[in-house]
Amino acid sequence: MIYQDSKTLLEVRGLRATVNGIEILKGIDLTVRSGEVHAIMGTNGSGKSTFAKVLAGHNAYKVTGGSVTFEGNDLFGLEPEERARAGLFLAFQYPIEIPGVANSHFLRLAYNTVQAQRGRDELDPLEFEDFVREKMKLLEMNPDFLDRGVNEGFSGGEKKRNEILQMALLEPRLAILDETDSGLDIDALRIVTNGVNQLANKDNAIILVTHYQRLLNYIEPDYVHVMTAGRIIKTGGKALALDLEARGYDWVGVEQRDAAGA
Amino acid sequence: MSVSMVTAGSYLETLLQGQPRLPSSPLAWLNQLRADAVDRAGTLKVPPTRDEEWRFTDISPLAKLSFQPVRAVSSLQTADVERFCPEEAAIRLVFIDGVYAPRLSTPSNEATDLGLVVTNLSSAVSAHATAIEPHLGRHAGFQDNVFAALNTAFLHDGALIIAPRNAAVEKPVHLLFVATQKEAASHPRCLLIAESGSAVTVVEDYVALQEEAYVTNAVTEIALADNARVDHIRVQRDSTEAFHIANCAVSLARASRYQSVSVALGARISRYNLNVRLAAEGAECAVDGLALITGRQLADTHTCIDHAQPHGVSRQSHKCIVDGAAHAVFNGKIMVRPGAQRTDSSQSSRNLLLNAKARVDTKPQLEIFADDVKCAHGATVGQLDNEEIFYLKSRGLSEIAARNLLTYAFGAEIIDRISIASLKHRLEQTVLEQTRKN
Numbered sequence: 001m002i003y004q005d006s007k008t009l010l011e012v013r014g015l016r017a018t019v020n021g022i023e024i025l026k027g028i029d030l031t032v033r034s035g036e037v038h039a040i041m042g043t044n045g046s047g048k049s050t051f052a053k054v055l056a057g058h059n060a061y062k063v064t065g066g067s068v069t070f071e072g073n074d075l076f077g078l079e080p081e082e083r084a085r086a087g088l089f090l091a092f093q094y095p096i097e098i099p100g101v102a103n104s105h106f107l108r109l110a111y112n113t114v115q116a117q118r119g120r121d122e123l124d125p126l127e128f129e130d131f132v133r134e135k136m137k138l139l140e141m142n143p144d145f146l147d148r149g150v151n152e153g154f155s156g157g158e159k160k161r162n163e164i165l166q167m168a169l170l171e172p173r174l175a176i177l178d179e180t181d182s183g184l185d186i187d188a189l190r191i192v193t194n195g196v197n198q199l200a201n202k203d204n205a206i207i208l209v210t211h212y213q214r215l216l217n218y219i220e221p222d223y224v225h226v227m228t229a230g231r232i233i234k235t236g237g238k239a240l241a242l243d244l245e246a247r248g249y250d251w252v253g254v255e256q257r258d259a260a261g262a
Numbered sequence: 263m264s265v266s267m268v269t270a271g272s273y274l275e276t277l278l279q280g281q282p283r284l285p286s287s288p289l290a291w292l293n294q295l296r297a298d299a300v301d302r303a304g305t306l307k308v309p310p311t312r313d314e315e316w317r318f319t320d321i322s323p324l325a326k327l328s329f330q331p332v333r334a335v336s337s338l339q340t341a342d343v344e345r346f347c348p349e350e351a352a353i354r355l356v357f358i359d360g361v362y363a364p365r366l367s368t369p370s371n372e373a374t375d376l377g378l379v380v381t382n383l384s385s386a387v388s389a390h391a392t393a394i395e396p397h398l399g400r401h402a403g404f405q406d407n408v409f410a411a412l413n414t415a416f417l418h419d420g421a422l423i424i425a426p427r428n429a430a431v432e433k434p435v436h437l438l439f440v441a442t443q444k445e446a447a448s449h450p451r452c453l454l455i456a457e458s459g460s461a462v463t464v465v466e467d468y469v470a471l472q473e474e475a476y477v478t479n480a481v482t483e484i485a486l487a488d489n490a491r492v493d494h495i496r497v498q499r500d501s502t503e504a505f506h507i508a509n510c511a512v513s514l515a516r517a518s519r520y521q522s523v524s525v526a527l528g529a530r531i532s533r534y535n536l537n538v539r540l541a542a543e544g545a546e547c548a549v550d551g552l553a554l555i556t557g558r559q560l561a562d563t564h565t566c567i568d569h570a571q572p573h574g575v576s577r578q579s580h581k582c583i584v585d586g587a588a589h590a591v592f593n594g595k596i597m598v599r600p601g602a603q604r605t606d607s608s609q610s611s612r613n614l615l616l617n618a619k620a621r622v623d624t625k626p627q628l629e630i631f632a633d634d635v636k637c638a639h640g641a642t643v644g645q646l647d648n649e650e651i652f653y654l655k656s657r658g659l660s661e662i663a664a665r666n667l668l669t670y671a672f673g674a675e676i677i678d679r680i681s682i683a684s685l686k687h688r689l690e691q692t693v694l695e696q697t698r699k700n
Contacts, residue, residue, distance in 0.1 A: 056652075057652075057655070057656070058652050059648070059652070060648070079655070080652060080655040080656050081655040081656075081657075081658050081661070081664075083656075084655070084656055084657055084658040089656075092653065092656075096649055098650065098667075098668065098671050099678075100670070100671030100672060100673070100674035100677075100678060101667060101670070101671040101674065106654075106657075106667075109657075109659060109663075109667070110657035113657070113658035113663075114658045149671075149675070170658070
């Protein structure tokens with residue numbers, strides 16, 4: 001939701017990035033204020049997942065230009081773990097499996113790391129167990145998932161729920177959800193998006209990276225951005241997503257080229 | 263490749279010292295078996311690295327030590343070995359430097375334990391001769407195996423377990439082999455007979471009280487009758503100065519199931535040969551292993567899963583975590599014999615190198631002589647995965663914490679398959695401590 005006088009969380013200016021020497025992001029500008037929900041839409045290969053990974057600090061991507069500040073601080077001066085502790089969260093498109101580490105252990109480790117950063121008390125395993133079970137209700141998750149290896153043998157939908165559970169535990173200022181809707185059936189989509197909606201408040205912000213408008217029926221964006229070839233070429237309100245759904249991505253590019261030619 | 267020669271004569275003579283002093287058995291066949299093994303050991307050589315089966319494992323340092331037969335019986339108390347004993351196991355046999363220690367052991371009581379036999383071989387050999395004869399020395403052949411021949415030459419005592427027909431033995435049986443003497447050579451022997459429909463869990467555990475050089479040369483034979491189930495946990499936590507050589511032979515009858523987790527932590531040089539023969543239809547085995555080594559350790563695991571009959575299932579996951587200048591070797595043969603149709607087999611060998619000087623040699627080996635089978639295998643050697651590290655860092659974990667957790671997880675995946683909670687916990691702690699870096 002757009003609030004008056006809300007605080008700027010993320011300020012992206014002219015961001016350029018390469019992977020293996022190939023430029024993927026070619027000058028991105030984006031401002032995200034607290035309380036807002038932004039959707040970044042685009043075809044496969046448009047650079048939207050790269051954008052998400054660059055913000056989170058993946059070392060396969062090299063930032064070659066531009067700047068990003070997060071709550072006023074230079075984001076690129078921070079290691080990935082420091083960004084996480086500062087309140088940036090990426091829900092992965094393909095969360096990895098870590099057999100051998102109990103999910104509860106991993107969740108508690110992440111939770112306590114971020115708590116310590118915020119000067120709050122850490123929880124011991126028993127206290128955490130109660131705490132996390134409560135959070136799991138939000139995502140209608142079976143507590144059995146605590147005892148299994150991290151994402152081990154989880155279905156696509158279960159992995160996504162586990163990602164949003166982490167978001168619920170870490171309470172980020174800015175959450176970037178990378179294709180969180182992919183691979184979800186309607187029931188799972190409803191549960192996951194309901195969880196996200198309950199976590200959204202006036203002090204945090206969400207960036208939804210998605211290919212489909214479907215997700216936006218469940219999480220209402222304040223802004224919709226269309227990304228093509230490493231740039232945001234159009235920004236609008238929720239209605240833009242419906243246009244994209246009806247007309248595809250091609251017309252945006254055409255309109256843009258016409259405007260450039262005029 | 264460096265070829266090293268071992269002077270077989272002096273070395274074997276040293277190891278065979280003391281053999282003639284063994285008391286003869288009341289059983290003629292056992293005396294004969296022993297005599298055959300002595301003869302055979304006399305003609306076999308300690309394998310040099312020219313031998314394909316020992317290509318990566320140079321055991322010449324073994325010959326440089328003058329090993330002694332075990333000296334006088336130790337005066338260890340229960341308190342000295344208590345820390346090695348999982349609380350879940352009420353029945354336990356303890357061997358000190360290969361010699362049975364009745365004072366520290368709690369054998370089974372046949373009357374109250376549903377006919378379960380867990381005792382030392384020499385005291386039971388006459389009473390259970392009929393049960394023992396078809397198995398002892400019949401599974402672990404010594405014709406072309408000098409260490410099995412040596413062990414059999416010394417065959418006098420050992421651990422005997424007989425799980426009677428249809429008995430589901432609830433509590434695990436613990437076989438504890440404690441090394442206390444420097445330069446001692448011991449030859450532990452275990453025989454496990456799982457009668458039809460029985461189920462039993464056995465922990466075969468090798469420990470040391472101090473960091474000394476000694477040699478353990480073990481042979482274990484496990485025979486599963488129809489529908490029997492054996493859960494075999496093998497923990498080798500010998501001194502990092504020691505030599506540990508072991509042969510385990512498992513034979514599976516119809517629809518029986520053998521499950522094993524073997525963990526190699528200790529020894530300067532260790533070699534574990536595991537041969538599992540699916541000798542009848544519908545047998546199943548799950549064979550998992552973890553070697554966690556560092557410094558100048560060498561851990562060599564050779565397994566052979568032999569599908570001799572149709573409808574067999576085998577699953578194998580072997581992992582090595584190698585730090586320092588240590589060297590791990592895995593050779594995993596899967597044999598599918600003619601007629602063993604509908605065999606379903608999978609094998610994976612995954613290896614983690616934590617140091618530039620660490621080394622792994624892995625060799626999955628499939629030999630398939632039947633046409634209607636499903637066999638999958640794969641091997642990886644590498645460092646930690648960049649995506650996994652990033653995932654953990656994106657949740658606030660430092661680089662070091664992420665690496666430690668992933669290394670731990672790599673080993674814990676195998677440890678997790680151990681069915682005894684306290685032992686699992688203990689070994690997880692060991693993995694945690696040994697893989698943690700600051």
